[in-house]
Amino acid sequence: MDTVNIKKYFYQILSIFAALLLSFSIAQIPVQAAAKPGTVKLSSIKATDYNKINIKWKKVFGATNYIVYYKEAGSKKWIKIKTLDNTKSSYTHTSSKKYPIDTGYKYTYTVKAYNKNTKKSGAYNKKGLTTNTVPQTVKLNEAKLNSNGSVTISWFKAGGADQYEVYVRNKDNTKWLSLDTVSGLSCTDKYPFEGQDNIYTVKAYAKSGKTGKYDANGVKVYVPSGDDDDKPDITPAPTFTEEQFAAEIFRLTNVERAKHG
Structure with missing residues (x-):
């Protein structure tokens, strides 16, 4: 077989193979296209x-x-x-x-x-x-200094909360310290840090164990110390001699008499 016939025969075989390959690929397209996506x-x-x-x-x-x-x-x-x-x-x-x-x-x-x-x-x-679900972030109300030196913290009800954990920190504590866990909407700190700001925040807890976010800024109140320097200045009551006291009584009596004619 001469070279020309060999080349001709080779190209015939090649074209048949290409046609078969093309027809096979086309036949596969509908099958692949009809396939469903996988399970997520x-x-x-x-x-x-x-x-x-x-x-x-x-x-x-x-x-x-x-x-x-x-x-x-x-x-x-x-x-x-x-x-x-x-x-x-x-x-x-x-x-x-x-x-x-x-x-x-x-x-x-x-x-x-x-x-x-x-x-x-x-x-x-x-x-x-x-x-x-997690509880709602607690919205703080106030931190109030009481006359006995304690501080009462209050907040508003958070959706999904079953309990509230109260935290406190001061200038020496960058991390929140757990103060108490309560079911109500207020808590009293009987022993706050004296002579400085006390900062409070509250986190809501659900029975499921989920916790809500909290106010990172918190609410702040200054608590004075027991030192005299921290107590407010009080103006002392005026003192009188006996003569001055008697004169003042006489003056006030005349004022009252004048009011009644």
């Missing part, structure tokens, strides 16, 4: 604030979008709250009128992968991940 694997869930819950997941092949669902723990119906593009693997749900998060309740979340080209959804974790 949930990673973690955390209540980051009294009105915010964060859910994280692993990305899956074939997803153009991720759809986030939630429900109150124990409920059967999932509620669709957000559709994200496939670059996302985390979402923080902030409470709204349409999709509320109420303090004191548990919520369950799940995520489903979706392909907008094939209009197909992948399977999803039906159990989902569940978390307790």
Whole structure:
């Protein structure tokens, strides 16, 4: 076989192989396009604030979008709250009128992968991940110095709180010191730091063990020490001689007589 025929035969074989390869690839396109995205694997869930819950997941092949669902723990119906593009693997749900998060309740979340080209959804974790909400950040009212030298701290009710832990610090303590744990909305510090500012803050606790955020600035009140230098100056009462005292009585008597004619 001469060189020309060999080349001709080689190109014929090559073209047949290319045609077969192309037809095989084309045949596979509908199969791949019709495939569903994978099942989303949930990673973690955390209540980051009294009105915010964060859910994280692993990305899956074939997803153009991720759809986030939630429900109150124990409920059967999932509620669709957000559709994200496939670059996302985390979402923080902030409470709204349409999709509320109420303090004191548990919520369950799940995520489903979706392909907008094939209009197909992948399977999803039906159990989902569940978390307790955290209590609301405590809003402080005041720190008041009492006549006996103690200090009473008061605050407003925080949603989802079952107890409140009270903390104190002063100029020598950069870290908060735990003072007491109470169920009411006030607490008295019987032995505050004397001769300096006392700074107080309060953190809310739930039965679930979750804690809310706290006011890092706190409320401040100055507590004087028992030293005379810290006591306010008091002007002494005037003193009189017997003659001056008698004259003053006579003067005041005449004033009263004049009032009554």
